[in-house]
Amino acid sequence: MKQSCIIYGGAGFIGSHIAEDLLLKNMKVTVFDKLNASKRNVAHILEKIDFIEGDFNNEIDINKSLRNKDYVVHLVSSTLPASSNLNPYYDVESNLISSLHLFERCVHNSVKKVIFISSGGTVYGNPTKLPIKEDHPTEPLNSYGIIKLTIEKYLSLYKNLKGQDYKILRFANPFGERQNPLLSQGLIAHLLYKIKHKQTIEIWGDGKIVRDYFYIKDGAKAIYRAFQDNSDNSIYNISSGTGYSINQILDKFRRVLKLKFRVKYLPSRKFDVKANVLDNRLAAKQLKWTPETEFNEGLKNTWRYILDNQ
Numbered sequence: 001m002k003q004s005c006i007i008y009g010g011a012g013f014i015g016s017h018i019a020e021d022l023l024l025k026n027m028k029v030t031v032f033d034k035l036n037a038s039k040r041n042v043a044h045i046l047e048k049i050d051f052i053e054g055d056f057n058n059e060i061d062i063n064k065s066l067r068n069k070d071y072v073v074h075l076v077s078s079t080l081p082a083s084s085n086l087n088p089y090y091d092v093e094s095n096l097i098s099s100l101h102l103f104e105r106c107v108h109n110s111v112k113k114v115i116f117i118s119s120g121g122t123v124y125g126n127p128t129k130l131p132i133k134e135d136h137p138t139e140p141l142n143s144y145g146i147i148k149l150t151i152e153k154y155l156s157l158y159k160n161l162k163g164q165d166y167k168i169l170r171f172a173n174p175f176g177e178r179q180n181p182l183l184s185q186g187l188i189a190h191l192l193y194k195i196k197h198k199q200t201i202e203i204w205g206d207g208k209i210v211r212d213y214f215y216i217k218d219g220a221k222a223i224y225r226a227f228q229d230n231s232d233n234s235i236y237n238i239s240s241g242t243g244y245s246i247n248q249i250l251d252k253f254r255r256v257l258k259l260k261f262r263v264k265y266l267p268s269r270k271f272d273v274k275a276n277v278l279d280n281r282l283a284a285k286q287l288k289w290t291p292e293t294e295f296n297e298g299l300k301n302t303w304r305y306i307l308d309n310q
């Protein structure tokens with residue numbers, strides 16, 4: 001019989017790529033997303049998946065959706081790094097409490113393993129050493145990162161208390177097709193969208209901030225590997241392991257995509273760490289996962305998608 005999995009937040013950017021990959025792995029895939037959520041990201045696979053409309057904050061919806069599921073992927077987030085400090089109470093209520101309900105219900109429904117997509121860009125805070133390993137101190141600078149880290153800790157507690165198995169994948173900065181260009185998360189999609197619509201690009205700070213961008217179709221493949229991983233490790237960085245400054249990304253736009261655009265530099269923001277590059281060698285060793293797609297290749301695919309769809 002096919003192994004089954006449910007992806008909470010599966011109609012979003014990352015979830016749609018995970019759903020695609022898990023279908024290729026011959027799994028029975030259920031996507032759970034908001035009532036009336038756009039199905040655009042999963043339109044091409046809609047006939048092959050089960051789609052449940054529900055509210056992640058509603059325990060009854062969660063409990064019903066978990067019946068006969070072997071694996072759970074948790075991707076729902078109601079906040080973004082840039083806005084999460086504005087209302088930490090909301091962050092706790094909508095993300096932390098609801099995640100705890102999910103884990104309770106997973107225990108109740110004998111789920112084999114929970115995969116939580118955490119944020120390698122925020123949980124570590126300002127790095128003392130680059131590239132950042134999984135055992136680097138965690139000092140998040142925003143509520144978003146604090147909540148991600150707290151959810152991680154509760155997963156560990158649920159394993160100790162109730163035997164619920166789990167793996168945490170700390171994603172760096174994924175980019176690629178279907179990323180929402182109108183959100184503050186997802187620099188590459190956001191900038192390319194502005195260029196397509198002939199708008200001036202606005203950069204917070206001097207453009208020297210360094211981030212670790214990896215192609216989402218590579219990242220999605222880490223989930224199946226995490227399902228299969230029986231090692232004692234519970235936390236993995238998922239990243240390219242290479243850092244680019246924003247100015248270097250702009251240069252890639254000019255040289256690789258042959259684009260012309262205007263740039264305006266704005267004052268820097270307090271919560272932006274200067275550099276974030278994640279060491280992905282543990283994932284390579286234990287999950288046998290490595291990023292396969294060249295940055296330039298991923299960039300071209302993203303630009304093509306934005307030209308055709310946005």
Ligand SMILES: NC(=O)c1ccc[n+]([C@@H]2O[C@H](COP(=O)([O-])OP(=O)(O)OC[C@H]3O[C@@H](n4cnc5c(N)ncnc54)[C@H](O)[C@@H]3O)[C@@H](O)[C@H]2O)c1
Pocket residue numbers: 008009010011012013014015032033034035037054055056057074075076077078117118119120121171172173174180185186
């Ligand atoms: N995109 C990134 O750069 C990045 C990096 C690291 C971690 N993450 C984390 O990965 C996860 C997915 O990110 P994404 O970029 O795919 O986001 P996304 O916004 O594209 O997808 C999230 C999905 O969750 C759904 N959702 C939100 N609230 C819901 C609710 N109450 N009930 C049901 N569904 C709900 C949304 O409709 C959406 O389809 C998030 O938890 C995010 O914090 C993202």
